[in-house]
Amino acid sequence: MLIMLNMHNIHYRQLFIQYSLVNLSETMSSENLFTEHLNKETIFLNRNALLPHYTPEHLLFREKQMENLVDSLAVILRNEKPSNIFLYGKTGTGKTAASKLVVEHLLQAMKSKQGNFASAYMNCRTYNSKYKVLSKAVKELFPKENFLGYSATFVFEKVMEYVNETKSHLVLVLDEIDMIKDLDECVYSLTRANDDLKNGSISILGISNKLNFKDKLDPRTKSSLCERELIFPPYNAEELTEILRQRAEIALKNKIVEDSALRLAAALAAKESGDARTAVLFLLKGAELAEKKGLTKITDKEIELAKKSVEEEIAFEMISCLPEQQQRVLKSIAVLAGEKKGVQSLHGSSREEAVLLSGEVFEKYQSMAKEEKVSIISGRWYREYLNELEMYGLISTIMSGKGQRGQTKLIKVLLDSKKILKACAQTADLTN
DNA sequence: CCTCCACAGGAAGCGCAGGAGT
């Protein structure tokens, strides 16, 4: 609440009286809570440029894809209907940024040409049905009116009416299009709509990071949705370095980040996924760490630390989303690993996390569940959970080799067992 | 070599919740 308010326009004293029951007069007379931040020297020029939703004015290493997109949409300038386009690529490869940028440029071009062009961007994680997509579109077209609660047919007619009467070309940018439940139906009616339109057109720019999702579609949907396909490959380390350099120039004060640190952030991200978002996140976290410590340089060390904290955040997020029983399994692994580590360090051996046997973990899980008086999942399902935990990168498993009994899995925790326990405890607090 | 042990993971099926169709 406090953050939302414009600090320049509000008298601090008033604000505190309004939001606090505590007598703050003493605090106020000595120092405002934000004083430190007001006078603080910052290393950022424009922190926004390092946030996930920032779209740079020039997208590096996507010239070919941009050109293709422009070519496909340029027919609108000649008052023709563009093909539907399907963009595919893993997360953080520039699909969304490229489409937003091209649409933005097209909007400007159409303005200068006095033509009518409309677009609606939506993430289908939220707008996950035909009705929701149409509602969003109609909201973009008639920002002042409210069509809440109208039937799907009515909303659809309204979109058609707008396109027809204003002779507009409407491009629907559907990000994460694979999330739409009735996609076949949705694509079919939007494509078919063009047959009934005398003027203007409706076309779809679909974005997805799952290539195989196309196989599940009706062949007709597939062919109309993928009239044109563009692939966004992951970035390599050099490309990511350049991207980071570009962002750093906008976001950070001159020369504050060391070149080796940039290259490290790029290399770490490239190794994992080739995801620009991750790389930029490493840089952002690194910068924040440096600022907190009052450093004048962002070095490799900050990037290393940033990576670690990002990973921990992700792990924490992941642990908190696990189903209750799976969390219990993970917890019992962590507990057991902790116990074993204690024994190992007594004998002066390695500080690494201990290797556990699948069977003993299951026993531990059972006894812990019994103590807490909660139901116990079967051994089969327990194994299924183990496999998932491995997939999430929380544990690693290998089949036992020599020295162990036959077919069994050897389990190793990949995170510090104490951190796992902490995360489990915190999510348990949240649910209670 | 055979059998047992301790587990892996596939197949089938069950109960339930929630959505779609009528």
Place this chain on the structure above:
DNA sequence: ACTCCTGCGCTTCCTGTGGAGG
């Protein structure tokens, strides 16, 4: 309001695997 369908989380049952031990 009601069925019907489907997907999910899970259990039960079963076959396969490979070292240990007789």
